[in-house]
Amino acid sequence: MKSWIHFSKGQVPHQAHVGVGELKEDELGRQGFSGRVAELYHVNEPTGWTRIEGPLRPWDVDSNKLTPSDQDDPRGVPLKAFYNADVSIAISRRSAPMPYYVRNADGDEIYFIHRGTGTFETEFGPLAYEPGDYIALPKGVTYRVVPDGADNFFMLIESVAEVEFPDYGGLGRHAPFDPAVIQVPEPQVLEANGQQEWELRIKRESEYTSVYYPFHPLDVAGWKGDLFPFKMNIRDYRPIMSDRLHLPPSVHCIFQAKGFVVCNFMPRPAESERDVERVPWYHRNIDYDEVVLVHAGTLLGLEVPPGMMLVNPQGIHHGLGEEFRQWEKANWRKDEYFDWQLINVDCERPIKVTPEVQAAVSEKPPVLK
Template sequence: MESFIQLRSGTTPRRIHADLDGLKDDELGRAGFTGRTAHLYRRHDPTQFRVKGPLAGVDVAASALTPTDKDDLAGTPLLMFSNADCRISLSMRGRPAPFYVRNVDGDELYFVHRGTGTFVTEFGALPYRPGDWVYIPKATTYRQVPDDADTCLLLIEATEEFRVPEAGELGRHFPFDSGLVTIPEAAVVQDDGRDEYEVRLLHSGEHTSVYYPHDPCDVEGWRGDNFPFSFNIADYHVLTSASVHLPPTVHLFMQATGVYVLNFLPRAAESAPGTERFPWYHRNADYDEIAFYHGGSVFGIPMPPGWISHAPQGMHHGAPEKARERSRRRFDMDTHVEWQIIAIDTRRRLTPSQAVRDAAAAAGGAEPEIQV
């Protein structure tokens, strides 16, 4: 069993993440908030610093990035961050892909930020809409057919298989009810008259083209437990507590080796007097963090849609102190948190691509304007 020993020294609140009385709650924890933890109660905001060097982190707006698939039929998603376990890219494909793709390196997980359309797969058609997660198993043949040009999808490629968290004490319907996923219905895609059909085998950021004399989605039927599916965040079960702000790990959606995908979604706000409602300051000693802002608001503060923030492990981050003070002032007024943020935590350090570094440099390191 875990130790009940909790050492204290100096001035500390009686409750965790509550009754700070002007102090700043800074967590130094291991194993992504599930291991040994120290809470350091500071006088000053630990995120107020100037940094120079490769671990500075990168913040950029999706609108400042231009994937080649936005205007070029032969284009591809734009790589934003990568490590040995995963690649995180942005797609804005505006017209139907004339080719199929097949990722032979690993699974793919798309998040639909903007736009509607269909993934045509060998399992059948899989429609998508904003807020959808779309899972594509490794080596599945598919192509994207957007309904219009206004699209924006986040793409996570994992070297190892994506899987849902173990059910644990909550049971199999958490973090989501698998009966609410959408699966494709088998349907043969008829040939459209062309001489051959290209399938791009994706590997290590490159591709090898394979050409078939027929449409490769000619499957009459399928069965088994390895298939693509979609799931909308509106159906995700959000865990809450009235007396403490829960750690990010309770919002886990799917995971692969070294990669954890989380949903921060609308929920009831903490209601016990004195409880802090914003995540505490932390430096996540063992994980890099990516936050992708889908939309919504926090205590009346709008979230900038499409904002992408990278916090390297070991680097302090958290909401600004003035936002925390505002949440305390409005404690009796605000009863819900309305944010919609997609988070990706990785065990290995992420390397920002040159395109992301250039876009961030062009913006001068500016952060989104959030009036508090």
């Protein structure tokens, strides 16, 4: 429900997120901050709890400590980390080429390349990969991952529903990225090279079935249509920003599907007006659980470990703490630049955390406390 009926009561700034002063601004937002909203101006820090009892809690995971079976075994698979009925987020650390081809009959896949280079051999043709790439593989496409070296790290997002780009509305045809930056494969028939038999592993309802062929499964001489694998790199995403207002995460959306959105927070200048809030305020993103991967960069010059994954569930406050906010205000520079590179998956249904990942919970880095 969209409404333009807004009230202001008590001690509030003239404009939300500007001139907040000593109060603690807290946003209670529907529909991932694109729906109805309340700004609440607290006297105390909303995340200043003494302890939490019960299942609702934020998770801070050092994904570098996760060891998916594909890290050491070429026949291994990614490790499912976070999931609900609409979407699952897995970590793949594949160190050797897949000795089989694979086809996901459960849903669309988006690989985000955190580390490593190599090739996705697809039946549409090859797609080379490098850090910062999104490799989008529609449900049903046959492919194989062939890394160049052993050190690879992918976040694999699997969606039950079809993944699409959001509608960027009035931003025109070239923002936040020029659609022509999207790369699609050129067809390439691969040679047998003496091999007698090829295995195709089909995943359906999370179970694998192997189908064997006496010829190479990547034998497509040509293709046409509007369903295809593709890639694009985050460097080609040019974030929408306002110099005078910190904009909500919804403006940084890159993919959407039923039940979740993917937003990427990419490098940009900080808001330059002195009393404009730069640090995201406390919030309850009450219709979404948030899963964040720290890909690269810093938080206003402070180190954030690459590979950290943070889960912030619906209902419980999050936001950078008062200590950080005071530090940021004390060190304010007009020409500050945010060099962060964060990949954020906002999920409507509550996210479950697999036992393997619960065992890898790490201390929140001091900068994020």
